[in-house]
Amino acid sequence: MRGVNEGKKQRTRARIAAAAVRLFTEHGFENVTVARIAAAAEVSNKTVYNYFPTKAHLVFDEHETAFESLVAAIRDRAPGRSALTAVCRVRAEHHPARVLDRVVEDSDSLRNHQLAMAARYEHALADVLAEQTGAPAGSAEPFVAAVALIGALRAGWETAGLDDALDLLEHGFAGYAVRSPAPSAADSGAPDGTKGGTRLSDRWSRSARSDANIHNPSPRSASTGG
Numbered sequence: 001m002r003g004v005n006e007g008k009k010q011r012t013r014a015r016i017a018a019a020a021v022r023l024f025t026e027h028g029f030e031n032v033t034v035a036r037i038a039a040a041a042e043v044s045n046k047t048v049y050n051y052f053p054t055k056a057h058l059v060f061d062e063h064e065t066a067f068e069s070l071v072a073a074i075r076d077r078a079p080g081r082s083a084l085t086a087v088c089r090v091r092a093e094h095h096p097a098r099v100l101d102r103v104v105e106d107s108d109s110l111r112n113h114q115l116a117m118a119a120r121y122e123h124a125l126a127d128v129l130a131e132q133t134g135a136p137a138g139s140a141e142p143f144v145a146a147v148a149l150i151g152a153l154r155a156g157w158e159t160a161g162l163d164d165a166l167d168l169l170e171h172g173f174a175g176y177a178v179r180s181p182a183p184s185a186a187d188s189g190a191p192d193g194t195k196g197g198t199r200l201s202d203r204w205s206r207s208a209r210s211d212a213n214i215h216n217p218s219p220r221s222a223s224t225g226g
Contacts (some may be wrong), residue, residue: 012041012043012047012051013051015041015042015043016037016038016041016043016047016048016051016052016058017058017061018041019037019040019041020032020037020041020058020059021058021097021099021100022040023036023037023040024058024059024100024103025099025100025103028103028106028107029055029059029103029104029106029107029109029110030107030109032055034048034049034055037055037058056109056110056113059100059103059104059110059113060113060114060117062094062096062097063096063114063117063157064117065094066090066094066096066153067117067118067121067150067153068121069090069093069094070086070087070090070121070125070149070150070153071121071124071125071128073086073089073090074086074125074128074129074149075128075132083129083145083149084149084152084166084169084170086149087149087152087153087156087166088166090153091153091156091162095157096157098157101158118150118154121150122143122146122147122150123143123146125146125149125150126142126143126145126146126147127142129142129145129146130142148169149169151165152165152166152169
C-alpha cells in the first residue's frame with residue numbers, strides 16, 4: 001500500500017511540475033499564479049504548496065535536490081576521497097532540465113532566488129568542510145572551497161566547460177589567466193584555442209586525468225578535500 005501511495009505522490013508532483021513548466025514557458029514566471037498552476041494540474045492550491053513551498057521551487061526543485069546531494073556526498077564520502085570527486089558523481093546523477101533557462105533570465109525574482117539558493121548551499125557546504133578539516137570558525141579556506149565546488153556543479157549545468165573547470169580546481173588557480181606580455185610587431189597574438197597565451201591543454205593535459213584519477217585522487221588532492 002505504501003508503494004501505491006508513493007507512486008501516486010510522484011505522479012501528482014510530476015503533473016504539477018509539468019503544468020508549471022508549460023505555463024511559465026508560455027506566459028512568464030510573474031504572470032502565472034499558483035492558483036492557475038493548481039487548476040491546470042487539477043489539484044488544490046494547498047496540494048501545490050505541499051510539494052513546492054514557493055512558486056520559485058517549481059523552477060529550481062531539481063537544482064535544490066542536486067545541491068543537497070552534493071553536500072551529502074561530500075559529508076559522507078569515503079576516507080581518502082577528495083571533495084572534488086563528489087562533484088563528478090553528483091553531476092553524473094543529476095541533470096536539471098534547462099527548458100526554463102529563458103524564463104529565469106527574464107525574471108529578476110528568479111535570478112535573485114537562484115543566487116540566494118546557491119549561497120545557502122555554499123554556507124552549508126562550508127560548514128561541512130570546516131568540520132572535516134578542523135578549520136577554525138570563520139576560516140576563509142572552507143568557504144572558498146565550497147564556493148568553488150558549488151560553482152563547478154553549476155558550470156556543468158549552465159556551460160559546456162566543466163572539464164576545464166574541474167582541471168582548474170584540481171590544479172589550482174596559480175597558473176590560470178596569467179596575463180601575457182603585449183604582442184610584438186612580429187607577433188599578432190596568441191593562436192586560437194589559447195587562454196592567456198598558453199594552451200590549457202599544454203599546461204593541464206586532460207588526457208592525464210582518467211577515471212582512475214577521479215576515483216583515486218592523488219594524496220595531494222585528497223588532502224585538500226579533507
